[in-house]
Amino acid sequence: MRILGIETSCDETAVALVDNEDGKVRVVSSLVSSQVDIHVKYGGVVPEVAARSHVDVLFPLLEQLGVPRDGKGIDAIAVTAGPGLVPALRVGVEAAKTLAWAWKKPLVAVNHLEGHLYSVWLRGGAEMDPAFPCLALLVSGGHTELILMTGHGQYELLGATRDDAAGEAFDKVAKLLGLPYPGGPAISKLAKEGDPSTIAFPRPMLESGDLDFSFSGLKTAVAVYLEQHPDASVADVSASFQEAVVDTLVTKTVAAVMKHHPASVSLVGGVAANASLRARLGDAVASARPDATYHVPDLAFTGDNAAMIAAAGSFRALAKDFTDPLTLAADPNMRLAKRV
Numbered sequence: 001m002r003i004l005g006i007e008t009s010c011d012e013t014a015v016a017l018v019d020n021e022d023g024k025v026r027v028v029s030s031l032v033s034s035q036v037d038i039h040v041k042y043g044g045v046v047p048e049v050a051a052r053s054h055v056d057v058l059f060p061l062l063e064q065l066g067v068p069r070d071g072k073g074i075d076a077i078a079v080t081a082g083p084g085l086v087p088a089l090r091v092g093v094e095a096a097k098t099l100a101w102a103w104k105k106p107l108v109a110v111n112h113l114e115g116h117l118y119s120v121w122l123r124g125g126a127e128m129d130p131a132f133p134c135l136a137l138l139v140s141g142g143h144t145e146l147i148l149m150t151g152h153g154q155y156e157l158l159g160a161t162r163d164d165a166a167g168e169a170f171d172k173v174a175k176l177l178g179l180p181y182p183g184g185p186a187i188s189k190l191a192k193e194g195d196p197s198t199i200a201f202p203r204p205m206l207e208s209g210d211l212d213f214s215f216s217g218l219k220t221a222v223a224v225y226l227e228q229h230p231d232a233s234v235a236d237v238s239a240s241f242q243e244a245v246v247d248t249l250v251t252k253t254v255a256a257v258m259k260h261h262p263a264s265v266s267l268v269g270g271v272a273a274n275a276s277l278r279a280r281l282g283d284a285v286a287s288a289r290p291d292a293t294y295h296v297p298d299l300a301f302t303g304d305n306a307a308m309i310a311a312a313g314s315f316r317a318l319a320k321d322f323t324d325p326l327t328l329a330a331d332p333n334m335r336l337a338k339r340v
């Protein structure tokens with residue numbers, strides 16, 4: 001089955017063609033057009049500007065992907081319906097509805113977070129897919145969640161951030177340090193030159209006894225430290241801050257592993273590009289539960305992309321879980337899972 005994926009929930013316009021043969025996913029082609037250069041001067045994403053850029057870019061990108069004008073060879077269309085920025089989501093949703101109507105193909109509405117969860121199925125070849133139950137640490141610019149996938153399309157929310165997301169903390173601390181948006185790549189690069197033991201930033205919520213996170217206090221701690229130490233080394237602050245975030249994420253994920261005994265553990269979302277987090281979580285899972293396999297997406301699929309949306313949509317399509325184009329609307333607060 002061949003699926004066209006469309007993703008416009010935030011500041012990347014993305015399209016992809018993905019094959020799913022009996023549950024084995026293969027990326028045929030995937031294109032991402034980033035708007036970072038447009039938003040960098042605002043220090044963050046402006047929804048209306050993002051939407052206008054999606055309108056300009058989406059159809060040329062579909063042409064570049066080689067999608068035939070009559071939709072020949074495509075079995076279904078998957079689109080991100082939420083969560084995200086409403087004006088931005090609408091561009092993808094309306095385009096997908098139009099194509100589904102014109103081509104007479106079924107439509108699948110995909111939750112953006114579900115897309116990130118499926119980024120570890122985009123492996124191809126002989127590599128192993130995650131087995132269920134799969135515990136996912138989803139860390140992006142908008143979300144920090146521990147989700148237990150008990151089967152395809154079956155999710156339980158085990159814990160989430162109570163305030164800022166991990167990626168948001170990277171972005172805000174980068175701003176404090178005078179680094180460009182998005183902050184994660186800039187901080188992780190500088191952190192390599194710094195000493196993570198220089199500053200003992202707080203590890204928030206480690207003693208909370210649940211699987212929730214909180215990152216706004218950590219950001220404030222960095223702000224206070226910078227006020228008191230205006231000449232601090234940016235590399236040392238970056239390394240110490242990153243260490244605090246990674247420690248917190250790893251400790252809570254291991255706690256979830258010990259409680260829920262997953263067969264596999266995955267690390268997904270934009271922050272999954274962080275080399276320190278990828279390595280530290282892998283080591284921690286291996287010693288906490290040697291039987292569990294550990295899965296991280298290729299770097300091309302950590303950030304927002306449409307291949308992950310098509311992958312998630314393909315499993316829904318295999319289960320004939322289609323969406324009525326007449327009732328589909330962008331949903332900025334679309335929920336993935338009930339909290340357990």
Ligand code: KG4
Nearest residue numbers: 140141142167182184185270271274303304
């Ligand atoms: O998944 P994503 O592309 O978009 C959302 O759905 O939010 O995640 C973007 C987030 C940004 O906050 C960015 O700073 C962060 O991922 N990020 C990183 C790294 N690369 C991107 N955070 C830490 N280390 C990185 N190497």
Ligand code: ZN
Nearest residue numbers: 140270303304
């Ligand atoms: Zn995302």
